[in-house]
Amino acid sequence: MSGSNTREGGSAVKRPQGFGLPPQETGNPRAKPGGHKSVVPPPQDTAELSHQDDALLTGRKGRRAARGIRFAVASTKPERETESDSEVVDSSPDDRRERRALLALERERRQYERQEIRRFTTFQRRRRRMWALGLGSVTVVVIAVWAIAYSPLFALRTIRVEGTHTLPSAQVEAAFVPLRGTPLPLVTDEKIQKVLANFKPIETYSIEALPPHTLVIRVVERTAVGVFAHSGGGFELVDAAGVVIDTPAAQPAGQPLITVPDGASGSGFRTAAAVIRSLPSSLRSMLAGVSASTSNNVILQLASGEKIVWGDVSEPVLKAQVLDSLLRAAPPGSVSVYDVSSPLSPVTG
Numbered sequence: 001m002s003g004s005n006t007r008e009g010g011s012a013v014k015r016p017q018g019f020g021l022p023p024q025e026t027g028n029p030r031a032k033p034g035g036h037k038s039v040v041p042p043p044q045d046t047a048e049l050s051h052q053d054d055a056l057l058t059g060r061k062g063r064r065a066a067r068g069i070r071f072a073v074a075s076t077k078p079e080r081e082t083e084s085d086s087e088v089v090d091s092s093p094d095d096r097r098e099r100r101a102l103l104a105l106e107r108e109r110r111q112y113e114r115q116e117i118r119r120f121t122t123f124q125r126r127r128r129r130m131w132a133l134g135l136g137s138v139t140v141v142v143i144a145v146w147a148i149a150y151s152p153l154f155a156l157r158t159i160r161v162e163g164t165h166t167l168p169s170a171q172v173e174a175a176f177v178p179l180r181g182t183p184l185p186l187v188t189d190e191k192i193q194k195v196l197a198n199f200k201p202i203e204t205y206s207i208e209a210l211p212p213h214t215l216v217i218r219v220v221e222r223t224a225v226g227v228f229a230h231s232g233g234g235f236e237l238v239d240a241a242g243v244v245i246d247t248p249a250a251q252p253a254g255q256p257l258i259t260v261p262d263g264a265s266g267s268g269f270r271t272a273a274a275v276i277r278s279l280p281s282s283l284r285s286m287l288a289g290v291s292a293s294t295s296n297n298v299i300l301q302l303a304s305g306e307k308i309v310w311g312d313v314s315e316p317v318l319k320a321q322v323l324d325s326l327l328r329a330a331p332p333g334s335v336s337v338y339d340v341s342s343p344l345s346p347v348t349g
Contacts, residue, residue, distance in 0.1 A: 154184045157213035165221050166201050172219070175199075184209050192217065201245050225276045226258040226290060227251055238264055240273040256287040256301070268292040271313055275300075278316035283323065304332040311341030318343045 159176045161169040175195050179187055189207070196202050201221045208216040222239040230236055230247070237246040237255060242264030251257060256276065260268035272292040276284065289301035300308035308323060319340045326338050330348050339347040 150183055150186075152183075154212045156180050156182050156184050156187055156215055158215070160214065160216045161219065162216065163219040163221070167199060167219075167221065172196075172199060172202075172217070176215075176217075184211060184213070184215065187215060200243065203239070223277070224252075224255055225273045226256045228258055228264070240277055242269060242273075254285050257289040259289065259291040261293065267295050271295040272298055274313045275310055275316065278313070278320070280320055280324075283320060302332060306332050306335065307337050309337065309339040309341050315343055322346050 156179055159173050159180070161172040164172060175198065176192075179191060179195075187209070192205070192207055196205055196217075196219070202219045203222040204220045206218045208218070210216060222243060222245050224237050224245055225240050227235040227237050227248075234247055234249050235251055235257075236244045237248060237252065238244055238258075258269065258272055260266055260272060262268055269292070272290045275292075275298050276287075276290060279287075286302050286304075287300055288303040290298065291301070292298045296312045298310040298312070300310055302308065310319065322340050322343045323338060323346075326340070326346055326348055330338075335348045337347075337349045339349075
């Protein structure tokens with residue numbers, strides 16, 4: 001455009017001044033990644049725009065000029081950057097290989113994660129199954145034990161006592177009548193012991209349950225070694241431990257009268273009881289009494305009145321054999337004393 005005035009159609013039109021071409025971009029239109037274009041708009045001559053002739057806007061040529069002015073003003077606005085202008089498409093072979101390698105690694109990572117998730121899930125399912133199986137088994141066992149322990153199908157109905165000699169078994173069985181109807185697994189040792197404690201002749205016992213309704217009680221009775229004469233009259237039948245088995249009014253046959261200074265708690269009684277237990281039954285049945293002033297001076301009294309000097313508890317088998325020979329060689333009534341305290345040198349007199 002020129003700055004001179006032109007006359008057209010008899011009207012004077014003044015061309016706008018101060019508007020040049022839109023500014024050109026400098027430098028490479030494609031910046032590296034992270035770079036931006038630098039667009040610097042030229043300064044606008046606003047004073048010149050404000051002094052345009054009113055005639056410019058009235059005529060046909062004026063409207064065209066106005067449109068040119070608007071285009072020139074619009075062309076001076078900064079252009080918007082687009083993402084495609086600022087991005088750099090690097091399509092070199094090395095970059096493509098790197099991207100492929102990264103994608104492959106990403107696929108491997110995802111595959112590994114999926115495998116780990118599947119493995120962990122399988123382990124969790126297996127563990128849950130094991131827990132469920134264990135809890136189910138425990139539940140079944142608990143229910144079964146409860147059913148056995150409390151079910152009337154296993155109630156105690158028959159009680160059988162074995163091993164009694166001095167005690168009538170029927171008497172012992174009758175003592176267990178209150179336990180009938182109790183579930184067999186609930187008949188405990190404590191309950192049985194509480195019943196048997198009332199029978200002094202019983203030393204030990206064992207039990208055997210025979211489901212569904214039978215209980216067998218096997219007892220071992222105490223072995224009496226003799227009697228103590230009671231100060232108030234009567235006797236006390238005792239075993240080797242000094243436990244009173246019975247209190248008969250008269251001396252039982254075959255049970256010698258024990259005479260010791262300290263009673264059942266002294267060493268004399270223990271020595272006398274040990275000697276009595278070591279005697280053969282044939283000799284023991286002949287005894288009427290046993291005395292032990294000390295643990296080394298045990299004297300046996302035969303029912304026929306003869307005395308046997310036994311000594312201490314040593315060599316009981318040999319002493320019994322020697323005494324048996326002496327009794328055959330010198331029957332009771334022919335001598336009054338048999339001394340076997342030294343079994344290798346026995347003496348009669």
